Amino acid sequence: MPLRIHFLNVGAGDSTIVDFPARTKGVESFNARIMMIDINSCPDNGYTDVIEYFKAKFSQKSIFRFVCTHPHKDHITGINELFNKSGISINNFWDVKNEFYPEDWENDPSPEDWEMYEKIKNGKISGLTVRNYTSETNPVQCWNEDEIQILSPSSELITYAHTKQDGTKRSGEAVCLNEISSVLLMKVNARKIVFAADAEGKAWEEIISKKRKEIENVHILKASHHGRESGFNEEAVKIMNPEYILFSNSTDADKNHGAEKLYKKAAPKAQILKTSIYGNLIAEISYSATIATKWTND
Ligand SMILES: [Zn+2]
Numbered sequence: 001m002p003l004r005i006h007f008l009n010v011g012a013g014d015s016t017i018v019d020f021p022a023r024t025k026g027v028e029s030f031n032a033r034i035m036m037i038d039i040n041s042c043p044d045n046g047y048t049d050v051i052e053y054f055k056a057k058f059s060q061k062s063i064f065r066f067v068c069t070h071p072h073k074d075h076i077t078g079i080n081e082l083f084n085k086s087g088i089s090i091n092n093f094w095d096v097k098n099e100f101y102p103e104d105w106e107n108d109p110s111p112e113d114w115e116m117y118e119k120i121k122n123g124k125i126s127g128l129t130v131r132n133y134t135s136e137t138n139p140v141q142c143w144n145e146d147e148i149q150i151l152s153p154s155s156e157l158i159t160y161a162h163t164k165q166d167g168t169k170r171s172g173e174a175v176c177l178n179e180i181s182s183v184l185l186m187k188v189n190a191r192k193i194v195f196a197a198d199a200e201g202k203a204w205e206e207i208i209s210k211k212r213k214e215i216e217n218v219h220i221l222k223a224s225h226h227g228r229e230s231g232f233n234e235e236a237v238k239i240m241n242p243e244y245i246l247f248s249n250s251t252d253a254d255k256n257h258g259a260e261k262l263y264k265k266a267a268p269k270a271q272i273l274k275t276s277i278y279g280n281l282i283a284e285i286s287y288s289a290t291i292a293t294k295w296t297n298d
Pocket of ligand 1: 012013014072074075198225226
């Protein structure tokens with residue numbers, strides 16, 4: 001069975017579902033499990049209803065691991081419905097330690113979604129385990145099984161994002177939240193996938209200096225910050241040298257996602273795929289390196 005990654009068409013935001021099949025490696029056998037990275041469910045704006053999609057594709061299955069890369073609006077919209085009303089059971093919640101809170105509700109999460117995020121963060125949802133991992137955390141068994149590595153943030157970067165130039169503390173919207181969004185590397189045997197969240201300059205600098213080898217020659221790069229220029233780092237893209245670059249972006253053309261030209265220049269061989277053009281994009285990646293990845297959309 002191949003592994004499937006569903007990059008959902010959620011506009012300029014993220015929601016990705018990774019469907020790990022039951023599999024064997026040598027004498028070991030690993031369970032099937034599902035990971036969801038972020039949610040931006042805005043069906044009223046014409047985008048995919050993440051919860052309906054999940055129920056249609058995965059019916060009664062649970063989400064083993066929900067990764068909240070960072071609690072900006074475009075990464076947690078629908079979290080209240082998912083955790084409170086959907087009936088979908090969720091076991092683990094990965095959260096980046098942060099002191100962000102919304103100050104201007106217009107561009108920030110809805111009060112319901114924010115309230116749910118805070119409840120989760122503060123351990124108020126029974127049966128849900130909250131994990132505050134950094135790139136220094138020693139992986140636990142299930143990450144090893146799923147071949148996941150946390151590239152960023154480090155605890156040092158978290159401190160940096162919470163400190164002003166004069167040394168005083170940042171909180172609320174002054175926290176550099178994109179800089180500490182969770183960047184994950186996942187391997188499907190030899191093939192690497194980088195989920196870059198909304199990583200910006202400092203995060204890429206750190207990844208290049210500490211994890212250069214790990215990010216060499218990537219199969220799929222989910223472009224940082226929905227393809228915006230602020231998430232583009234030329235050196236990192238050149239090192240990653242991706243075969244595919246995925247933009248999880250909105251239909252508002254390239255107004256805010258104009259880094260396509262920069263990506264093309266830094267990675268001329270790469271094929272750029274956009275959810276705004278293809279809709280929900282599904283990559284079917286075989287554990288056998290000789291079988292090519294198959295892309296479908298719906
Ligand atoms: Zn974002």
